[in-house]
Amino acid sequence: MAMPRPTVAQLVYGSCTVIFSTLAMLLLSGASSGAGVAIVAVSALALGLLVAMTVPLPRSRAAAAARPAAVSRLQAPRPVRATVAPPAREPVRERAAS
Numbered sequence: 001m002a003m004p005r006p007t008v009a010q011l012v013y014g015s016c017t018v019i020f021s022t023l024a025m026l027l028l029s030g031a032s033s034g035a036g037v038a039i040v041a042v043s044a045l046a047l048g049l050l051v052a053m054t055v056p057l058p059r060s061r062a063a064a065a066a067r068p069a070a071v072s073r074l075q076a077p078r079p080v081r082a083t084v085a086p087p088a089r090e091p092v093r094e095r096a097a098s
Helices: 006-027 035-052 062-065 070-075
Strands: none
Touching: 006 035
16 A cells, blocks of 8 residues: 655654754753753654644545435535615705796
């Protein structure tokens, strides 16, 4: 069985997580030794992998079509009915005869 390819969202979220978590952990821990930096790097990679794997995958069209009709009716947007009050009538003003 072939492994599915990662989506663009998974790659972006995972990469951003690795970069930002590495910077944050290095700044907060103050690690300067090689072992400390290696531990931070490995933990950031593990966190990025976890984030990338938990990004929801897009649904296929076949899975969306197989959904029960009752569920799709509940999630379908309903039209909004707006009522507008009629404009207020102004009293009729007659011109004075001159």
